Amino acid sequence: MKLFTRINVHFLVSNPCRAKFLDVCDELLSESVLWVVLDLWRQRGKKGPLRLPLVGSLVEVLWNYHRLHDWSASYLKDSPTLQVDFPDFTMTYTVNPENVEHILKNNFSNYPKGELFQEIFQSLLGDGIFNTDGELWRKQRKIASFEFASKVLRDFSTEVFRAYSLKLAVILTHAATVQNTTDMQDLFLRLTMETICQVSFGIGIGTLEPSLPDIPFAKAFENANELSAHRFVDPLWKLKRFFNVGVEATMVKSIKQIDDFAYDVISARKQEVAAQKKFGDAKAVMVRRDFFTRLLLLNEDSGQETFTDKEFRDTMVNFLMAGRDTSASTISWFVSMMILHPEVDKRIEEELRAFEKARKEETSYNVGPIKDLKQFIPGLCDGAYDDETSFNLQVAEYAQLLTYDSLLKLQYLYAAILETLRLHPPIPVDVKGVLNDDTFPDGTHVKKGNLVAYSPWAMGRMQYIWGSDACDFKPERWMKDGVVQLESPFKFTAFQAGPRICLGKDSALLQLRMVLAILCRFYKFHLVPGAIIKYRQMMSLQLANGLPVTITLK
Numbered sequence: 001m002k003l004f005t006r007i008n009v010h011f012l013v014s015n016p017c018r019a020k021f022l023d024v025c026d027e028l029l030s031e032s033v034l035w036v037v038l039d040l041w042r043q044r045g046k047k048g049p050l051r052l053p054l055v056g057s058l059v060e061v062l063w064n065y066h067r068l069h070d071w072s073a074s075y076l077k078d079s080p081t082l083q084v085d086f087p088d089f090t091m092t093y094t095v096n097p098e099n100v101e102h103i104l105k106n107n108f109s110n111y112p113k114g115e116l117f118q119e120i121f122q123s124l125l126g127d128g129i130f131n132t133d134g135e136l137w138r139k140q141r142k143i144a145s146f147e148f149a150s151k152v153l154r155d156f157s158t159e160v161f162r163a164y165s166l167k168l169a170v171i172l173t174h175a176a177t178v179q180n181t182t183d184m185q186d187l188f189l190r191l192t193m194e195t196i197c198q199v200s201f202g203i204g205i206g207t208l209e210p211s212l213p214d215i216p217f218a219k220a221f222e223n224a225n226e227l228s229a230h231r232f233v234d235p236l237w238k239l240k241r242f243f244n245v246g247v248e249a250t251m252v253k254s255i256k257q258i259d260d261f262a263y264d265v266i267s268a269r270k271q272e273v274a275a276q277k278k279f280g281d282a283k284a285v286m287v288r289r290d291f292f293t294r295l296l297l298l299n300e301d302s303g304q305e306t307f308t309d310k311e312f313r314d315t316m317v318n319f320l321m322a323g324r325d326t327s328a329s330t331i332s333w334f335v336s337m338m339i340l341h342p343e344v345d346k347r348i349e350e351e352l353r354a355f356e357k358a359r360k361e362e363t364s365y366n367v368g369p370i371k372d373l374k375q376f377i378p379g380l381c382d383g384a385y386d387d388e389t390s391f392n393l394q395v396a397e398y399a400q401l402l403t404y405d406s407l408l409k410l411q412y413l414y415a416a417i418l419e420t421l422r423l424h425p426p427i428p429v430d431v432k433g434v435l436n437d438d439t440f441p442d443g444t445h446v447k448k449g450n451l452v453a454y455s456p457w458a459m460g461r462m463q464y465i466w467g468s469d470a471c472d473f474k475p476e477r478w479m480k481d482g483v484v485q486l487e488s489p490f491k492f493t494a495f496q497a498g499p500r501i502c503l504g505k506d507s508a509l510l511q512l513r514m515v516l517a518i519l520c521r522f523y524k525f526h527l528v529p530g531a532i533i534k535y536r537q538m539m540s541l542q543l544a545n546g547l548p549v550t551i552t553l554k
């Protein structure tokens with residue numbers, strides 16, 4: 001096969017040296033083609049992605065990039081573990097619960113976040129809990145677990161989640177009244193941004209005001225988050241960063257905005273504590289109950305700087321990263337499931353109405369002083385109300401019935417939340433590094449320096465894990481005798497499992513119950529005609545086109 005020769009025949013005549021060179025190229029090319037053909041021949045009949053010399057399965061992966069979760073699931077349904085070769089590493093995907101338990105718990109220390117993840121997220125997350133391994137991680141985990149378990153933070157979170165659910169409700173009532181189209185995903189991202197900022201640092205940033213303003217800090221955080229994820233697919237990102245050009249220049253600006261904001265909050269709060277200390281014991285006068293203030297008090301208690309300002313900054317950004325998109329994604333997918341499954345929506349509404357009746361009977365029910373509600377419901381005064389305000393007042397009354405304990409009674413709502421997380425886990429694939437060669441329980445070998453990943457998204461769809469109706473949305477699968485039965489965290493992996501299980505799990509579930517109880521009781525959502533519900537390929541599972549709806553009041 002003289003490929004080059006045939007193409008370049010006129011050069012051969014004029015340049016004999018070149019002819020010799022082309023002959024060598026010709027041989028090489030012919031052999032390469034033969035090699036590729038033989039390799040493809042050897043792969044015939046084998047299951048798994050097409051593997052080419054040098055690039056491995058990169059071509060097939062890039063071809064399927066927009067539907068990567070579906071792509072990996074299509075192979076994993078035939079075999080629970082899949083090894084995919086990339087030019088410089090092999091990624092082992094698994095959905096086998098025993099393998100997942102091995103990675104996340106039994107041989108935990110062999111599967112850290114890894115250098116690749118840490119390097120890519122260093123600019124945004126620094127050395128925060130989400131982005132570290134070993135001692136650095138352990139210290140933060142210990143302190144944060146202790147604080148997250150505290151009743152003070154739980155009570156404070158309940159108040160914050162209720163207050164911001166009401167703010168959201170006011171926006172929805174208005175959208176329903178004027179028949180506006182509303183992007184629910186955008187609203188939910190604003191909601192969770194606000195609640196994380198309140199619970200974690202005791203500040204509101206104003207993204208959920210009725211005018212829905214663009215807040216520079218929120219925008220900068222969103223940019224930095226998206227640009228960090230972009231680094232995974234941009235082999236030139238370090239070069240761009242070095243020369244400070246393109247998206248990396250935008251990244252630098254966004255990080256500066258985030259840092260300025262974080263350090264301003266830190267310094268203001270430190271001054272507040274110092275001023276209060278002047279008048280006596282800081283603990284006694286401290287009225288704030290957020291996570292950050294509690295860490296500041298730890299500094300006070302120990303009499304030394306347990307946390308530096310940089311550590312405070314990293315904590316702040318890591319909590320935002322961990323809690324904002326994940327909770328917003330769950331609420332968005334939940335609402336989309338209510339649109340696609342009106343029978344489930346109806347059953348939840350029935351549960352919520354029965355709950356309302358029972359709660360009003362069992363409590364000396366009182367909506368509380370109107371003055372407390374004025375901050376949430378515009379137009380509220382001690383006179384006659386228009387329809388919109390009356391409806392908001394009704395929502396506010398209902399919200400008073402929702403407490404940490406009473407929300408636990410809503411078992412069908414809980415089952416629908418779990419079912420949403422099973423099929424639409426906010427972190428669809430979780431990747432870990434491999435420190436040393438190892439063998440999974442199913443016999444798969446993994447080599448040091450490569451990557452492993454378990455996929456909650458694919459796991460939720462495997463018939464050999466969840467039965468023949470695995471792909472159907474069926475909250476009933478979680479219920480027995482009216483009570484939710486939990487599954488092993490190595491089978492239902494939306495919150496991860498083992499020593500690094502999500503720290504905000506209980507807090508997230510509290511918020512989900514609170515906001516969804518209000519949404520399902522009072523609002524019906526209708527997808528705008530032509531809108532398509534599908535995921536966007538990102539670190540978190542967002543809806544590709546948002547969730548554009550019109551709303552009617554129930």
Ligand code: HEM
Binds near residue numbers: 326330425431
């Ligand atoms: C439905 C909502 C949520 C889901 C599904 C979820 C899921 C997860 C998952 C899968 C991880 C492991 C990530 C990894 O290590 O690769 C994680 C970690 C974490 N989550 Fe959540 N999360 C949610 C909400 C929250 C909230 C609201 C917070 C708190 C503000 C939070 C705080 C954290 C923290 C601090 C970690 C790091 C734990 C560690 O590395 O030790 N999460 N979460």
